[in-house]
Amino acid sequence: MLIFTENKVLSSHLLPLINQNKTIGFIPTMGALHKGHLSLIEKSLIENDITVMSIFVNPTQFNNKEDLEKYPRTLEADVAKIKKISSEVIIYNPTVKDIYENNVESQDFSYDGLEFQMEGKHRVGHFNGVGTIVKRLFEIIKPTNAYFGEKDFQQLQIVKKMVSKHNLPVTIIGCPIYREKSGLAMSSRNERLSDESREKASVIYEILKETKKLFQKKSANEVVKIVEEKFKKMPDFKLEYFEIAEESTLLTCKRKNKTKKYRGFIAVFIDNIRLIDNISM
Template identity: 65%
Template sequence: MFAFNFNNTTMHIFYGKAALRDYLKSIKTSNSTIGFVPTMGALHQGHLALMQKSLLENKNTVVSIFVNPTQFNNPEDLAKYPRTLEEDVKKLTALSPKIILYAPTVEDIYDGQPLSQSFDFDGLENQMEGEFRPGHFNGVGTIVKRLFEIVAPTNAYFGEKDFQQLQIVKKMVAKANLEVNVIGCPIYRESNHLAMSSRNERLSPHEREEAAIIYKTLTITKEKFQTESPESVTEWVKKAFENNTLFTLEYFVIADEETLLPSVIKEPNKKYRAFIAVFVNNIRLIDTISLN
Protein backbone atom coordinates (compact mmCIF):
# COMPACT_ATOMS: atom_id res chain seq x y z
CA MET A 1 0.00 0.00 0.00
CA PHE A 2 1.04 3.58 -0.67
CA ALA A 3 -0.47 6.61 1.03
CA PHE A 4 -0.50 9.68 -1.21
CA ASN A 5 -0.54 13.05 0.56
CA PHE A 6 -1.96 15.99 -1.39
CA ASN A 7 -2.89 19.29 0.26
CA ASN A 8 -2.69 17.61 3.68
CA THR A 9 -5.10 14.85 2.67
CA THR A 10 -4.18 11.19 2.31
CA MET A 11 -5.48 8.60 -0.14
CA HIS A 12 -4.72 4.89 -0.06
CA ILE A 13 -3.16 3.50 -3.27
CA PHE A 14 -2.62 -0.20 -3.91
CA TYR A 15 -0.47 -1.69 -6.66
CA GLY A 16 -1.07 -5.34 -5.74
CA LYS A 17 -4.31 -7.31 -5.40
CA ALA A 18 -3.27 -9.16 -2.24
CA ALA A 19 -2.72 -5.94 -0.27
CA LEU A 20 -5.96 -4.46 -1.61
CA ARG A 21 -7.97 -7.52 -0.62
CA ASP A 22 -6.47 -7.48 2.89
CA TYR A 23 -7.30 -3.81 3.32
CA LEU A 24 -10.88 -4.17 2.08
CA LYS A 25 -11.34 -7.13 4.39
CA SER A 26 -10.08 -5.06 7.33
CA ILE A 27 -12.62 -2.25 6.79
CA LYS A 28 -15.60 -4.45 5.92
CA THR A 29 -18.56 -4.50 8.27
CA SER A 30 -21.84 -6.39 8.20
CA ASN A 31 -23.70 -3.48 6.58
CA SER A 32 -20.94 -1.72 4.61
CA THR A 33 -21.06 -1.47 0.83
CA ILE A 34 -18.31 -1.09 -1.76
CA GLY A 35 -18.83 1.00 -4.86
CA PHE A 36 -16.44 0.36 -7.74
CA VAL A 37 -15.51 2.44 -10.77
CA PRO A 38 -13.14 0.65 -13.20
CA THR A 39 -11.21 3.02 -15.50
CA MET A 40 -8.20 3.08 -17.79
CA GLY A 41 -7.07 6.41 -16.37
CA ALA A 42 -6.66 9.79 -18.10
CA LEU A 43 -9.57 10.75 -15.87
CA HIS A 44 -12.11 13.34 -16.98
CA GLN A 45 -15.30 14.77 -15.54
CA GLY A 46 -17.31 11.81 -16.81
CA HIS A 47 -15.23 9.44 -14.69
CA LEU A 48 -15.48 11.77 -11.71
CA ALA A 49 -19.28 11.86 -12.04
CA LEU A 50 -19.36 8.05 -11.73
CA MET A 51 -17.18 8.29 -8.63
CA GLN A 52 -19.38 10.99 -7.09
CA LYS A 53 -22.39 8.72 -7.51
CA SER A 54 -20.50 5.85 -5.88
CA LEU A 55 -19.38 8.05 -2.98
CA LEU A 56 -23.00 9.08 -2.38
CA GLU A 57 -24.37 5.54 -2.53
CA ASN A 58 -21.69 3.47 -0.76
CA LYS A 59 -19.66 3.54 2.43
CA ASN A 60 -16.45 2.75 0.52
CA THR A 61 -15.45 3.52 -3.07
CA VAL A 62 -12.71 1.77 -5.03
CA VAL A 63 -11.40 3.14 -8.33
CA SER A 64 -9.13 1.11 -10.59
CA ILE A 65 -6.74 2.58 -13.15
CA PHE A 66 -5.46 -0.05 -15.55
CA VAL A 67 -4.85 0.14 -19.29
CA ASN A 68 -5.91 -3.39 -20.19
CA PRO A 69 -3.82 -4.79 -23.07
CA THR A 70 -6.19 -7.65 -23.91
CA GLN A 71 -9.04 -5.38 -25.06
CA PHE A 72 -6.95 -3.55 -27.68
CA ASN A 73 -6.94 -5.15 -31.12
CA ASN A 74 -4.84 -2.22 -32.43
CA PRO A 75 -1.28 -2.15 -30.96
CA GLU A 76 -0.88 1.50 -31.99
CA ASP A 77 -4.01 2.46 -30.06
CA LEU A 78 -2.66 0.68 -26.97
CA ALA A 79 0.73 2.38 -27.27
CA LYS A 80 -0.80 5.84 -27.66
CA TYR A 81 -3.46 5.49 -24.98
CA PRO A 82 -2.83 8.32 -22.48
CA ARG A 83 -1.25 7.33 -19.16
CA THR A 84 -1.44 10.11 -16.58
CA LEU A 85 -1.37 8.39 -13.20
CA GLU A 86 0.14 11.29 -11.24
CA GLU A 87 -2.48 13.75 -12.50
CA ASP A 88 -5.21 11.17 -11.99
CA VAL A 89 -4.22 10.73 -8.34
CA LYS A 90 -4.46 14.49 -7.79
CA LYS A 91 -7.95 14.55 -9.33
CA LEU A 92 -9.09 11.64 -7.17
CA THR A 93 -7.70 13.17 -3.99
CA ALA A 94 -9.33 16.51 -4.76
CA LEU A 95 -12.66 14.72 -5.28
CA SER A 96 -12.38 12.68 -2.09
CA PRO A 97 -9.31 11.37 -0.22
CA LYS A 98 -11.55 8.52 0.98
CA ILE A 99 -11.37 6.94 -2.48
CA ILE A 100 -9.32 3.74 -2.52
CA LEU A 101 -7.20 3.49 -5.66
CA TYR A 102 -6.10 0.22 -7.24
CA ALA A 103 -3.44 0.82 -9.90
CA PRO A 104 -2.13 -2.66 -10.73
CA THR A 105 0.56 -3.79 -13.13
CA VAL A 106 -0.12 -6.22 -15.97
CA GLU A 107 1.80 -8.81 -13.94
CA ASP A 108 -0.46 -8.33 -10.92
CA ILE A 109 -3.65 -8.70 -12.95
CA TYR A 110 -2.61 -11.48 -15.32
CA ASP A 111 0.07 -13.29 -13.32
CA GLY A 112 2.52 -13.00 -16.20
CA GLN A 113 0.12 -14.18 -18.94
CA PRO A 114 -1.93 -11.33 -20.45
CA LEU A 115 -4.40 -13.57 -22.26
CA SER A 116 -8.17 -13.22 -22.68
CA GLN A 117 -10.71 -15.71 -21.50
CA SER A 118 -13.35 -16.67 -24.09
CA PHE A 119 -16.91 -15.59 -23.32
CA ASP A 120 -20.34 -16.22 -24.74
CA PHE A 121 -22.43 -13.09 -24.35
CA ASP A 122 -25.40 -14.53 -26.28
CA GLY A 123 -24.45 -12.64 -29.42
CA LEU A 124 -24.12 -9.17 -27.85
CA GLU A 125 -20.38 -9.33 -28.60
CA ASN A 126 -20.84 -9.77 -32.35
CA GLN A 127 -22.42 -6.42 -33.12
CA MET A 128 -20.85 -2.98 -33.72
CA GLU A 129 -17.69 -2.78 -31.60
CA GLY A 130 -17.36 -6.55 -31.69
CA GLU A 131 -17.53 -6.58 -35.48
CA PHE A 132 -14.84 -3.94 -35.92
CA ARG A 133 -12.63 -4.84 -32.94
CA PRO A 134 -12.15 -8.64 -32.97
CA GLY A 135 -11.56 -10.07 -29.50
CA HIS A 136 -12.31 -6.75 -27.81
CA PHE A 137 -15.13 -8.00 -25.61
CA ASN A 138 -13.27 -11.11 -24.54
CA GLY A 139 -10.66 -8.68 -23.20
CA VAL A 140 -13.33 -6.55 -21.55
CA GLY A 141 -15.03 -9.56 -19.99
CA THR A 142 -11.70 -10.92 -18.75
CA ILE A 143 -10.57 -7.72 -17.02
CA VAL A 144 -13.95 -6.78 -15.55
CA LYS A 145 -14.49 -10.30 -14.17
CA ARG A 146 -11.00 -10.29 -12.61
CA LEU A 147 -11.51 -6.85 -11.10
CA PHE A 148 -14.90 -7.88 -9.69
CA GLU A 149 -13.29 -10.96 -8.13
CA ILE A 150 -10.52 -8.84 -6.59
CA VAL A 151 -12.62 -5.93 -5.33
CA ALA A 152 -15.87 -7.84 -4.63
CA PRO A 153 -17.97 -4.69 -5.06
CA THR A 154 -21.58 -4.25 -4.04
CA ASN A 155 -22.23 -1.78 -6.87
CA ALA A 156 -20.21 -1.10 -10.04
CA TYR A 157 -20.63 2.03 -12.15
CA PHE A 158 -20.24 2.32 -15.93
CA GLY A 159 -20.93 5.19 -18.32
CA GLU A 160 -23.56 4.73 -21.04
CA LYS A 161 -21.22 6.08 -23.73
CA ASP A 162 -19.98 2.48 -23.95
CA PHE A 163 -23.56 1.17 -23.95
CA GLN A 164 -22.65 -2.09 -25.66
CA GLN A 165 -19.97 -2.70 -23.04
CA LEU A 166 -22.50 -1.95 -20.29
CA GLN A 167 -24.90 -4.55 -21.68
CA ILE A 168 -22.10 -7.08 -22.01
CA VAL A 169 -20.93 -6.55 -18.42
CA LYS A 170 -24.50 -7.05 -17.21
CA LYS A 171 -24.73 -10.25 -19.26
CA MET A 172 -21.40 -11.52 -17.89
CA VAL A 173 -22.49 -10.85 -14.31
CA ALA A 174 -25.76 -12.71 -14.86
CA LYS A 175 -24.17 -15.72 -16.54
CA ALA A 176 -21.35 -15.97 -13.98
CA ASN A 177 -23.75 -15.47 -11.05
CA LEU A 178 -21.64 -12.65 -9.63
CA GLU A 179 -23.13 -10.73 -6.71
CA VAL A 180 -22.63 -7.21 -8.02
CA ASN A 181 -25.17 -4.61 -9.08
CA VAL A 182 -24.11 -3.04 -12.41
CA ILE A 183 -25.31 0.55 -12.73
CA GLY A 184 -25.34 2.51 -15.99
CA CYS A 185 -24.85 6.29 -15.72
CA PRO A 186 -25.66 9.08 -18.21
CA ILE A 187 -23.06 10.27 -20.73
CA TYR A 188 -21.07 13.28 -19.59
CA ARG A 189 -20.45 15.74 -22.43
CA GLU A 190 -18.11 18.60 -23.21
CA SER A 191 -19.45 22.11 -23.89
CA ASN A 192 -19.94 21.26 -27.59
CA HIS A 193 -21.70 17.99 -26.59
CA LEU A 194 -18.80 15.73 -27.61
CA ALA A 195 -18.99 12.65 -25.37
CA MET A 196 -16.19 12.83 -22.81
CA SER A 197 -13.46 10.28 -23.45
CA SER A 198 -9.81 9.86 -22.53
CA ARG A 199 -9.11 9.73 -26.26
CA ASN A 200 -10.33 13.31 -26.63
CA GLU A 201 -7.00 14.43 -25.19
CA ARG A 202 -5.35 13.30 -28.43
CA LEU A 203 -7.51 15.62 -30.55
CA SER A 204 -6.24 18.97 -31.75
CA PRO A 205 -8.30 22.00 -30.64
CA HIS A 206 -9.77 22.21 -34.16
CA GLU A 207 -10.63 18.49 -34.26
CA ARG A 208 -12.18 18.69 -30.81
CA GLU A 209 -14.34 21.62 -31.84
CA GLU A 210 -15.42 20.03 -35.13
CA ALA A 211 -16.25 16.74 -33.34
CA ALA A 212 -19.52 18.40 -32.32
CA ILE A 213 -20.82 16.92 -35.59
CA ILE A 214 -21.08 13.50 -33.90
CA TYR A 215 -23.71 14.48 -31.33
CA LYS A 216 -25.42 16.85 -33.77
CA THR A 217 -25.83 13.91 -36.16
CA LEU A 218 -27.27 11.78 -33.36
CA THR A 219 -29.83 14.40 -32.35
CA ILE A 220 -31.01 14.77 -35.96
CA THR A 221 -31.14 10.97 -36.14
CA LYS A 222 -33.47 10.94 -33.15
CA GLU A 223 -35.78 13.46 -34.82
CA LYS A 224 -35.81 11.58 -38.13
CA PHE A 225 -36.41 8.23 -36.42
CA GLN A 226 -39.84 9.40 -35.26
CA THR A 227 -41.16 9.52 -38.84
CA GLU A 228 -38.66 7.62 -41.00
CA SER A 229 -37.52 4.00 -41.24
CA PRO A 230 -34.21 2.84 -39.70
CA GLU A 231 -32.89 2.21 -43.23
CA SER A 232 -33.73 5.74 -44.36
CA VAL A 233 -32.11 7.31 -41.30
CA THR A 234 -28.99 5.19 -41.72
CA GLU A 235 -28.61 6.22 -45.35
CA TRP A 236 -28.91 9.88 -44.36
CA VAL A 237 -26.10 9.50 -41.81
CA LYS A 238 -23.83 7.75 -44.31
CA LYS A 239 -24.33 10.50 -46.89
CA ALA A 240 -23.70 13.19 -44.28
CA PHE A 241 -20.27 11.73 -43.50
CA GLU A 242 -19.43 11.06 -47.14
CA ASN A 243 -19.41 14.83 -47.57
CA ASN A 244 -17.16 15.41 -44.55
CA THR A 245 -13.42 15.59 -45.24
CA LEU A 246 -12.30 15.53 -41.59
CA PHE A 247 -14.23 12.58 -40.17
CA THR A 248 -14.55 9.02 -41.52
CA LEU A 249 -17.60 7.00 -40.51
CA GLU A 250 -16.72 3.48 -39.37
CA TYR A 251 -20.27 2.44 -38.55
CA PHE A 252 -23.71 3.78 -37.77
CA VAL A 253 -26.30 1.33 -36.47
CA ILE A 254 -29.83 1.59 -35.15
CA ALA A 255 -30.32 -1.36 -32.83
CA ASP A 256 -32.64 -2.93 -30.30
CA GLU A 257 -31.32 -1.84 -26.88
CA GLU A 258 -31.75 -5.29 -25.36
CA THR A 259 -30.41 -7.57 -28.09
CA LEU A 260 -28.21 -4.97 -29.88
CA LEU A 261 -29.37 -6.48 -33.17
CA PRO A 262 -29.71 -3.99 -36.06
CA SER A 263 -33.29 -2.91 -36.63
CA VAL A 264 -34.92 -3.03 -40.05
CA ILE A 265 -38.41 -2.09 -38.94
CA LYS A 266 -39.73 -0.32 -35.85
CA GLU A 267 -41.76 -2.48 -33.50
CA PRO A 268 -44.02 -1.20 -30.73
CA ASN A 269 -42.88 -1.54 -27.10
CA LYS A 270 -39.22 -1.88 -28.06
CA LYS A 271 -36.43 0.50 -27.11
CA TYR A 272 -34.08 1.57 -29.88
CA ARG A 273 -30.68 3.21 -29.77
CA ALA A 274 -28.33 4.69 -32.36
CA PHE A 275 -24.64 3.82 -32.20
CA ILE A 276 -21.85 5.59 -34.07
CA ALA A 277 -18.07 5.27 -34.45
CA VAL A 278 -15.92 7.70 -36.42
CA PHE A 279 -12.24 8.28 -37.06
CA VAL A 280 -10.46 11.61 -37.09
CA ASN A 281 -6.70 11.54 -37.70
CA ASN A 282 -6.59 7.85 -36.66
CA ILE A 283 -8.33 8.67 -33.37
CA ARG A 284 -11.48 6.63 -32.85
CA LEU A 285 -14.54 8.22 -31.22
CA ILE A 286 -17.83 6.55 -30.31
CA ASP A 287 -21.19 7.84 -29.12
CA THR A 288 -24.78 6.70 -28.70
CA ILE A 289 -28.27 8.08 -28.12
CA SER A 290 -31.60 6.59 -27.08
CA LEU A 291 -34.14 7.04 -29.90
CA ASN A 292 -37.39 6.58 -27.97
Protein backbone atom coordinates in the same frame (compact mmCIF):
# COMPACT_ATOMS: atom_id res chain seq x y z
CA MET B 1 -5.38 8.65 0.01
CA LEU B 2 -4.66 4.93 -0.26
CA ILE B 3 -3.13 3.68 -3.51
CA PHE B 4 -2.63 -0.06 -3.96
CA THR B 5 -0.53 -1.71 -6.66
CA GLU B 6 -0.86 -5.32 -5.51
CA ASN B 7 -4.15 -7.23 -5.57
CA LYS B 8 -3.35 -9.31 -2.48
CA VAL B 9 -2.65 -6.23 -0.38
CA LEU B 10 -5.84 -4.54 -1.60
CA SER B 11 -7.94 -7.65 -0.91
CA SER B 12 -6.48 -7.91 2.59
CA HIS B 13 -7.40 -4.29 3.25
CA LEU B 14 -10.97 -4.71 1.97
CA LEU B 15 -11.80 -8.08 3.56
CA PRO B 16 -12.37 -6.81 7.14
CA LEU B 17 -14.60 -4.06 5.76
CA ILE B 18 -16.61 -6.58 3.75
CA ASN B 19 -16.94 -8.72 6.89
CA GLN B 20 -18.42 -5.65 8.61
CA ASN B 21 -21.07 -5.57 5.84
CA LYS B 22 -19.68 -2.33 4.42
CA THR B 23 -20.87 -1.66 0.88
CA ILE B 24 -18.23 -1.15 -1.79
CA GLY B 25 -18.75 0.97 -4.88
CA PHE B 26 -16.33 0.30 -7.71
CA ILE B 27 -15.40 2.28 -10.83
CA PRO B 28 -13.12 0.47 -13.29
CA THR B 29 -11.19 2.87 -15.56
CA MET B 30 -8.14 3.05 -17.80
CA GLY B 31 -7.23 6.47 -16.39
CA ALA B 32 -6.93 9.81 -18.20
CA LEU B 33 -9.91 10.81 -16.07
CA HIS B 34 -12.50 13.38 -17.14
CA LYS B 35 -15.71 14.74 -15.61
CA GLY B 36 -17.65 11.65 -16.68
CA HIS B 37 -15.38 9.42 -14.59
CA LEU B 38 -15.51 11.87 -11.69
CA SER B 39 -19.32 11.84 -11.75
CA LEU B 40 -19.20 8.08 -11.20
CA ILE B 41 -17.04 8.63 -8.12
CA GLU B 42 -19.52 11.17 -6.76
CA LYS B 43 -22.42 8.76 -7.27
CA SER B 44 -20.55 5.91 -5.62
CA LEU B 45 -19.61 8.04 -2.62
CA ILE B 46 -23.28 8.81 -2.04
CA GLU B 47 -24.47 5.23 -2.48
CA ASN B 48 -21.72 3.20 -0.75
CA ASP B 49 -19.62 3.09 2.42
CA ILE B 50 -16.38 2.62 0.47
CA THR B 51 -15.40 3.66 -3.05
CA VAL B 52 -12.64 2.00 -5.07
CA MET B 53 -11.43 3.16 -8.48
CA SER B 54 -9.07 1.10 -10.62
CA ILE B 55 -6.68 2.80 -13.05
CA PHE B 56 -5.30 0.18 -15.43
CA VAL B 57 -4.74 0.29 -19.19
CA ASN B 58 -5.82 -3.23 -20.03
CA PRO B 59 -3.78 -4.74 -22.89
CA THR B 60 -6.18 -7.58 -23.71
CA GLN B 61 -8.98 -5.28 -24.90
CA PHE B 62 -6.85 -3.55 -27.54
CA ASN B 63 -6.73 -5.15 -30.99
CA ASN B 64 -4.48 -2.33 -32.20
CA LYS B 65 -1.00 -2.31 -30.63
CA GLU B 66 -0.40 1.32 -31.63
CA ASP B 67 -3.65 2.37 -29.92
CA LEU B 68 -2.51 0.62 -26.73
CA GLU B 69 0.87 2.36 -26.81
CA LYS B 70 -0.64 5.79 -27.44
CA TYR B 71 -3.41 5.51 -24.84
CA PRO B 72 -2.88 8.41 -22.39
CA ARG B 73 -1.37 7.49 -19.03
CA THR B 74 -1.75 10.36 -16.55
CA LEU B 75 -1.71 8.81 -13.08
CA GLU B 76 -0.44 11.85 -11.19
CA ALA B 77 -3.08 14.13 -12.71
CA ASP B 78 -5.76 11.47 -12.17
CA VAL B 79 -4.92 11.17 -8.47
CA ALA B 80 -5.07 14.96 -8.09
CA LYS B 81 -8.55 15.04 -9.68
CA ILE B 82 -9.80 12.28 -7.38
CA LYS B 83 -8.37 14.01 -4.30
CA LYS B 84 -10.39 17.15 -5.10
CA ILE B 85 -13.56 15.08 -4.75
CA SER B 86 -12.53 12.92 -1.80
CA SER B 87 -9.32 11.66 -0.26
CA GLU B 88 -11.29 8.64 0.97
CA VAL B 89 -11.38 7.04 -2.49
CA ILE B 90 -9.19 3.93 -2.69
CA ILE B 91 -7.15 3.66 -5.90
CA TYR B 92 -6.01 0.38 -7.40
CA ASN B 93 -3.22 0.94 -9.94
CA PRO B 94 -1.84 -2.52 -10.72
CA THR B 95 0.87 -3.66 -13.09
CA VAL B 96 0.06 -6.01 -15.95
CA LYS B 97 1.84 -8.79 -14.03
CA ASP B 98 -0.27 -8.18 -10.92
CA ILE B 99 -3.44 -8.71 -12.96
CA TYR B 100 -2.35 -11.42 -15.40
CA GLU B 101 0.75 -12.92 -13.75
CA ASN B 102 2.62 -14.48 -16.72
CA ASN B 103 -0.39 -15.11 -18.94
CA VAL B 104 -1.50 -11.91 -20.69
CA GLU B 105 -4.38 -13.46 -22.60
CA SER B 106 -8.14 -13.09 -22.69
CA GLN B 107 -10.57 -15.73 -21.56
CA ASP B 108 -13.34 -16.68 -23.96
CA PHE B 109 -16.77 -15.34 -23.03
CA SER B 110 -20.22 -15.84 -24.48
CA TYR B 111 -22.60 -12.92 -24.17
CA ASP B 112 -25.51 -14.53 -26.03
CA GLY B 113 -24.68 -12.67 -29.24
CA LEU B 114 -24.22 -9.16 -27.79
CA GLU B 115 -20.50 -9.44 -28.58
CA PHE B 116 -21.06 -9.83 -32.33
CA GLN B 117 -22.81 -6.51 -32.88
CA MET B 118 -21.25 -3.12 -33.72
CA GLU B 119 -17.97 -2.90 -31.76
CA GLY B 120 -17.69 -6.68 -31.91
CA LYS B 121 -17.74 -6.61 -35.72
CA HIS B 122 -14.92 -4.09 -35.90
CA ARG B 123 -12.80 -4.99 -32.85
CA VAL B 124 -12.47 -8.77 -32.87
CA GLY B 125 -11.76 -10.16 -29.40
CA HIS B 126 -12.34 -6.81 -27.71
CA PHE B 127 -15.17 -7.99 -25.48
CA ASN B 128 -13.25 -11.08 -24.39
CA GLY B 129 -10.64 -8.62 -23.11
CA VAL B 130 -13.32 -6.53 -21.38
CA GLY B 131 -14.89 -9.59 -19.74
CA THR B 132 -11.51 -10.88 -18.62
CA ILE B 133 -10.43 -7.68 -16.87
CA VAL B 134 -13.82 -6.77 -15.37
CA LYS B 135 -14.35 -10.28 -13.97
CA ARG B 136 -10.80 -10.28 -12.55
CA LEU B 137 -11.32 -6.88 -10.91
CA PHE B 138 -14.64 -8.00 -9.43
CA GLU B 139 -12.90 -11.06 -7.94
CA ILE B 140 -10.22 -8.87 -6.34
CA ILE B 141 -12.42 -6.05 -5.05
CA LYS B 142 -15.73 -7.88 -4.45
CA PRO B 143 -17.85 -4.74 -4.99
CA THR B 144 -21.46 -4.32 -4.01
CA ASN B 145 -22.10 -1.91 -6.90
CA ALA B 146 -20.08 -1.15 -10.04
CA TYR B 147 -20.52 1.99 -12.12
CA PHE B 148 -20.16 2.30 -15.91
CA GLY B 149 -20.83 5.23 -18.23
CA GLU B 150 -23.38 4.87 -21.01
CA LYS B 151 -20.99 6.22 -23.64
CA ASP B 152 -19.81 2.63 -23.93
CA PHE B 153 -23.40 1.38 -23.96
CA GLN B 154 -22.58 -1.93 -25.64
CA GLN B 155 -19.90 -2.57 -23.03
CA LEU B 156 -22.43 -1.80 -20.30
CA GLN B 157 -24.83 -4.42 -21.71
CA ILE B 158 -21.95 -6.91 -22.09
CA VAL B 159 -20.93 -6.49 -18.43
CA LYS B 160 -24.53 -6.90 -17.27
CA LYS B 161 -24.78 -10.09 -19.31
CA MET B 162 -21.49 -11.43 -17.90
CA VAL B 163 -22.60 -10.75 -14.33
CA SER B 164 -25.89 -12.52 -14.97
CA LYS B 165 -24.35 -15.58 -16.66
CA HIS B 166 -21.62 -16.01 -14.03
CA ASN B 167 -23.94 -15.24 -11.08
CA LEU B 168 -21.60 -12.56 -9.76
CA PRO B 169 -22.88 -10.78 -6.62
CA VAL B 170 -22.57 -7.22 -7.92
CA THR B 171 -25.13 -4.68 -9.15
CA ILE B 172 -24.17 -2.95 -12.41
CA ILE B 173 -25.24 0.70 -12.58
CA GLY B 174 -25.25 2.61 -15.87
CA CYS B 175 -24.70 6.38 -15.67
CA PRO B 176 -25.46 9.15 -18.20
CA ILE B 177 -22.98 10.30 -20.84
CA TYR B 178 -21.06 13.44 -19.89
CA ARG B 179 -20.44 15.86 -22.74
CA GLU B 180 -18.15 18.77 -23.41
CA LYS B 181 -19.80 22.16 -23.99
CA SER B 182 -19.69 21.45 -27.72
CA GLY B 183 -21.68 18.24 -27.24
CA LEU B 184 -18.74 15.92 -27.88
CA ALA B 185 -18.96 12.89 -25.59
CA MET B 186 -16.22 13.04 -22.97
CA SER B 187 -13.56 10.42 -23.60
CA SER B 188 -9.94 9.86 -22.63
CA ARG B 189 -9.20 9.68 -26.36
CA ASN B 190 -10.30 13.31 -26.78
CA GLU B 191 -6.98 14.32 -25.23
CA ARG B 192 -5.24 13.12 -28.38
CA LEU B 193 -7.30 15.42 -30.63
CA SER B 194 -5.96 18.75 -31.85
CA ASP B 195 -8.05 21.77 -30.80
CA GLU B 196 -9.31 22.08 -34.37
CA SER B 197 -10.34 18.43 -34.62
CA ARG B 198 -11.93 18.53 -31.19
CA GLU B 199 -14.12 21.40 -32.35
CA LYS B 200 -14.98 19.64 -35.61
CA ALA B 201 -15.87 16.44 -33.73
CA SER B 202 -18.82 18.22 -32.09
CA VAL B 203 -20.71 17.50 -35.32
CA ILE B 204 -21.00 13.84 -34.23
CA TYR B 205 -23.49 14.69 -31.49
CA GLU B 206 -25.30 17.17 -33.73
CA ILE B 207 -25.87 14.39 -36.25
CA LEU B 208 -27.00 11.99 -33.53
CA LYS B 209 -29.60 14.49 -32.31
CA GLU B 210 -30.80 14.87 -35.90
CA THR B 211 -31.15 11.10 -36.27
CA LYS B 212 -33.38 11.02 -33.20
CA LYS B 213 -35.79 13.40 -34.91
CA LEU B 214 -35.59 11.60 -38.25
CA PHE B 215 -36.31 8.24 -36.62
CA GLN B 216 -39.76 9.47 -35.60
CA LYS B 217 -40.72 9.82 -39.27
CA LYS B 218 -38.44 7.50 -41.25
CA SER B 219 -37.36 3.87 -41.15
CA ALA B 220 -34.10 2.89 -39.48
CA ASN B 221 -32.58 2.00 -42.85
CA GLU B 222 -33.45 5.43 -44.27
CA VAL B 223 -31.87 7.19 -41.27
CA VAL B 224 -28.69 5.11 -41.60
CA LYS B 225 -28.37 6.02 -45.28
CA ILE B 226 -28.80 9.74 -44.49
CA VAL B 227 -25.99 9.56 -41.92
CA GLU B 228 -23.70 7.70 -44.31
CA GLU B 229 -24.29 10.31 -47.01
CA LYS B 230 -23.54 13.14 -44.56
CA PHE B 231 -20.17 11.69 -43.65
CA LYS B 232 -19.26 11.08 -47.29
CA LYS B 233 -19.37 14.86 -47.68
CA MET B 234 -17.02 15.45 -44.70
CA PRO B 235 -13.47 14.51 -45.72
CA ASP B 236 -12.05 15.04 -42.23
CA PHE B 237 -14.08 12.08 -40.97
CA LYS B 238 -14.17 8.39 -41.72
CA LEU B 239 -17.42 6.76 -40.61
CA GLU B 240 -16.83 3.20 -39.42
CA TYR B 241 -20.47 2.52 -38.67
CA PHE B 242 -23.80 4.04 -37.72
CA GLU B 243 -26.46 1.61 -36.59
CA ILE B 244 -29.84 1.79 -34.92
CA ALA B 245 -30.23 -1.19 -32.62
CA GLU B 246 -32.61 -2.49 -30.00
CA GLU B 247 -31.21 -1.65 -26.55
CA SER B 248 -31.46 -5.02 -24.81
CA THR B 249 -30.36 -7.33 -27.65
CA LEU B 250 -28.27 -4.80 -29.64
CA LEU B 251 -29.73 -6.34 -32.80
CA THR B 252 -30.00 -3.98 -35.77
CA CYS B 253 -33.45 -2.47 -36.15
CA LYS B 254 -35.11 -3.85 -39.29
CA ARG B 255 -38.61 -2.64 -38.57
CA LYS B 256 -39.70 -0.37 -35.72
CA ASN B 257 -41.65 -1.92 -32.87
CA LYS B 258 -43.35 0.44 -30.42
CA THR B 259 -42.78 -1.98 -27.53
CA LYS B 260 -38.97 -1.85 -27.92
CA LYS B 261 -36.36 0.76 -27.03
CA TYR B 262 -33.84 1.73 -29.70
CA ARG B 263 -30.52 3.52 -29.64
CA GLY B 264 -28.33 5.00 -32.35
CA PHE B 265 -24.66 3.93 -32.22
CA ILE B 266 -21.77 5.55 -34.08
CA ALA B 267 -18.02 5.08 -34.50
CA VAL B 268 -16.02 7.72 -36.39
CA PHE B 269 -12.35 8.39 -37.09
CA ILE B 270 -10.89 11.89 -37.10
CA ASP B 271 -7.10 12.46 -37.11
CA ASN B 272 -6.89 8.66 -37.08
CA ILE B 273 -8.45 8.70 -33.60
CA ARG B 274 -11.54 6.57 -33.09
CA LEU B 275 -14.51 8.15 -31.31
CA ILE B 276 -17.74 6.43 -30.32
CA ASP B 277 -21.07 7.82 -29.15
CA ASN B 278 -24.72 6.84 -28.90
CA ILE B 279 -28.14 8.33 -28.31
CA SER B 280 -31.47 6.98 -27.12
CA MET B 281 -34.02 7.08 -29.89
